[in-house]
Amino acid sequence: MRPDLSPAEWRRYDRHLSLPGVGPEGQARLKAARVLVVGAGGLGSPTALYLAAAGVGTLALVDHDLVDESNLQRQLLHGTRDVGRPKLASARDRLHDVNPHVHVVLHDAWLTSANALEIVGAYDIVVDGTDNFATRYLINDACVLLGRPNVHGAIFQFDGQASVFATDDGPCYRCLYPEPPPAGTVPNCAEGGVLGVLPGLIGTIQAVETIKLILDLGETLAGRLLLADTLGMQFRTVRVSRDPNCPACGTRTITKLIDYDEFCGTPALAAAAQAQAHAHAHAVPEIAPEALRERLARGDALDLIDVREPHEAAVSRIPGSRLIPLGDIDTHMDALPRDRDLVLVCRSGKRSADAVRRLEAAGFNRVWSLTGGMLRWEREAPPAP
16 A cells, blocks of 8 residues: 555555556656646536546635536536535535545635736646636736646537647647637527536536646547537547747747636636726626616617527526617617617626617617616515515
8 A cells, every 4th residue: 555645545546556657656647746726607517526636736726706506517526505606615515525635725705817826826737627718828828928728618508628738749729710709799608508418518528638647648639629519429639730930839929817707708717807807897787787777667769679589588588678789789870769778688797888889889879788787686686475
């Protein structure tokens, strides 16, 4: 029995210890490994659970969110009783229950340009479990600058992808996607939806790739992008070459980190960025759900324009609202009244704010965005009589 594995660990990892390519030496390497998982949500849940079960000695999580009931369809680190708790708190409890031998480190913060190098630098491997482009680029750049492998995963609706970036001789995320997309052009999972089991599939693949990196076992996804189509149940890989002109890992012109929120249209991740986003959001005229309910109850003359997609509106919508998806708003402007109040509605308030800006640019001056969208509208629904 190796001195760095206790009798309890020897019993727990019995199936690993008899596995070719792992054995006591490999299990000791897993115990010595330090892995950072960014995001304790859909992707982070299966990744963290399986890495903890596998015996990764130090497992760190970065998150600053609370458990919402809508998370439970896919984020298996959390349960019904955890709704309203910090995700890190419920994740810690769940991981300790899975494996009390694992040291769980919690970083209760959003990853930003101010803290990324310090946090990432403390670990051997980074697992990207985020759901927005801003943090993906931040993770990539930090991993390239610090020489840390970046185990990538991304999901949307029924499709997912995974790869390993920023290895010594492999490409980085920017070799595949050089620049972040313009704000508002790519919906996130909250807006577009995601099949609940999909992050379980991709996150488990990320856990496998992480373990292979620790053990130097098999062939990782470095230099390949795995694409998963769950509706057709097809998997394929495409080659990704290192770009000599990549500003991160090629020309090395990126020498410091920046926050990409302003480019990607995601929520601000730091206090200063949050304040900036807050000021920007208030530049758009908004109406709170309670105020809108009062106006509707009075019978005020106003038009409700729902800018979500038809499949979203089919689930729930405000009675009397007119469906015009955001992508079609420009072509329907001539049919919208300019002498009545227009209230734009979406799921969270992001797309409706974008629609308000477009209408204001076209000369409309009586337009408002429903604050918090349908999420807040339904959350603040008045009690049934």
